[in-house]
Amino acid sequence: MRTNSKNMPNQPDEQATVNPSEQETIQEQAINQPYDRNDLYLYTLRKMAESNMETNLTNLTRLLNRRAFFYKSAEIIKENPDKHFAIMIMDISNFKMLNEFCSHETGDEILVYIADIFRDYWKRSCTVVSHFRADIFAMLTPFAQKEDLVEIAMDIHSRIDAFKLPYKVLASIGICIATSPEMSTSNMCDYASIAKQTIKGKFYAKYAFFDDKMYQRMLSEKQIENDIVNALASGQLQAYIQPKVDMRSRRILGGEALVRWLHPTEGIISPDRFIPVLEKNGLIIEVDFVIWTQVFSWLHERMVSGKNVVPISINISRMHAHDTTFMQRLISLADEFHVPPSLVILELTESSFLNDTDGMYESMLELKQYGFTLSMDDFGTGYSTMTMLKNLPVNEVKIDRGFIDDIENENACIILENVIHMLKALDKTIIIEGVEHPAQEEFLLKHNCFYAQGFMYYKPMPVSNFEALLDAAAT
Numbered sequence: 001m002r003t004n005s006k007n008m009p010n011q012p013d014e015q016a017t018v019n020p021s022e023q024e025t026i027q028e029q030a031i032n033q034p035y036d037r038n039d040l041y042l043y044t045l046r047k048m049a050e051s052n053m054e055t056n057l058t059n060l061t062r063l064l065n066r067r068a069f070f071y072k073s074a075e076i077i078k079e080n081p082d083k084h085f086a087i088m089i090m091d092i093s094n095f096k097m098l099n100e101f102c103s104h105e106t107g108d109e110i111l112v113y114i115a116d117i118f119r120d121y122w123k124r125s126c127t128v129v130s131h132f133r134a135d136i137f138a139m140l141t142p143f144a145q146k147e148d149l150v151e152i153a154m155d156i157h158s159r160i161d162a163f164k165l166p167y168k169v170l171a172s173i174g175i176c177i178a179t180s181p182e183m184s185t186s187n188m189c190d191y192a193s194i195a196k197q198t199i200k201g202k203f204y205a206k207y208a209f210f211d212d213k214m215y216q217r218m219l220s221e222k223q224i225e226n227d228i229v230n231a232l233a234s235g236q237l238q239a240y241i242q243p244k245v246d247m248r249s250r251r252i253l254g255g256e257a258l259v260r261w262l263h264p265t266e267g268i269i270s271p272d273r274f275i276p277v278l279e280k281n282g283l284i285i286e287v288d289f290v291i292w293t294q295v296f297s298w299l300h301e302r303m304v305s306g307k308n309v310v311p312i313s314i315n316i317s318r319m320h321a322h323d324t325t326f327m328q329r330l331i332s333l334a335d336e337f338h339v340p341p342s343l344v345i346l347e348l349t350e351s352s353f354l355n356d357t358d359g360m361y362e363s364m365l366e367l368k369q370y371g372f373t374l375s376m377d378d379f380g381t382g383y384s385t386m387t388m389l390k391n392l393p394v395n396e397v398k399i400d401r402g403f404i405d406d407i408e409n410e411n412a413c414i415i416l417e418n419v420i421h422m423l424k425a426l427d428k429t430i431i432i433e434g435v436e437h438p439a440q441e442e443f444l445l446k447h448n449c450f451y452a453q454g455f456m457y458y459k460p461m462p463v464s465n466f467e468a469l470l471d472a473a474a475t
Helices: 019-031 037-049 066-079 095-102 104-122 146-161 185-197 212-234 273-283 283-304 318-322 326-336 357-370 386-389 410-425 438-446 463-474
Strands: 083-094 128-133 136-143 171-177 207-209 235-245 251-263 268-271 313-314 346-348 373-379 394-401 429-432
Touching: 066 083, 066 128, 066 146, 066 185, 083 095, 083 128, 083 146, 083 185, 095 104, 104 128, 104 136, 104 313, 104 463, 128 212, 136 146, 136 185, 146 207, 171 185, 185 207, 185 212, 185 386, 207 268, 212 283, 235 283, 235 463, 251 273, 251 283, 251 346, 251 463, 268 273, 283 313, 283 326, 283 346, 283 463, 318 357, 326 346, 326 357, 346 357, 357 386, 373 386, 410 429
Parallel strands: 171 207, 251 313, 313 346, 346 373, 373 394, 394 429
Antiparallel strands: 083 136, 083 171, 128 136, 235 251, 251 268
């Protein structure tokens, strides 16, 4: 006779995980039962959920752990093919800061409070809830209409908001709707987490549904992750140079090295597509090193050939805040290729300092003492660029193109005039990014700002083209 798990309560005293040897025994018992394949699957899951109950619950909140959640969710979905199911994943933005600000005891209190909210939903038929880890909670729930899921998300938010704290508890909920009874609960959790990440930290967004656009982006990111290792090994990643010019004479006074992915079948892949992916998985560190090596090698070749050289900027990704080797790598490259560090400009953005301010400042000061030139990129786009300017002895400041895009706006002009005046008073070399129109150039020259990058002069180009420009200027 087929066992009906609908008669089994969903509460945690009926749940458990098993160790590998017990699991093999359960599976052997299941094989000997006169069930069809679907019944065998359900029977196996059920046995896993009926052994070692205590190990299935998290210590703090007494909700199911991640593994038990997967077992029970898969069982319920399989037994109810007529129902529509969704998985919701929730966490709290900056939960570590909450612990620091309010104490770890208060952090535990809010987690228990949230667990009780989820536990209330556990009382509903065909619903499973879990405390995965830290501040991450999950729920499998049936629904009739999409609005039902929105109602649950808003209820969770309103009840969390009712918890009295001097610190704002900002929850983010990602939702994945099962497209079929065969859809893996693990994949559903991954998709719900992807949806959650799109709104995390946004005060105006309380929930997000995983959709086809996210799915396609996920596939694209996965393809990039799969292809990038071969791209690194086979030389598909190449440095392109965008010249810096003196607007008065059009003389090239330097260049910025930018990465381009020359894919064998897709052609040039835009950095906007792959750099964010590589920053997430940490491979941007190796990509940076490849481009740095190409720049040092090129400068060395020009020098030993007796040809004209100009300073080249290289970008320091924010991920290097976690990389303890990048400083020594730069010094080693300068030594290996016998390139004066003054010919290499290190371009830094505000985001490079967000996670490890003291460590990055210390590294930059040491590199400057070694002889490298420091440049602050995208000046004016972040709230702490003034602090960086005060604390970090940069030689060069690159003003973001946003300051000149609206050059006809009177307020924009006033701001830019004063920024230029301030930087000149601080004795900084000023580079204006994104110059594309004669009116912008005219304004900048009028205010004694002479150096620029932009499509009005040159687009990023292969190193060989940049070489040809330098050689032509020398004749």
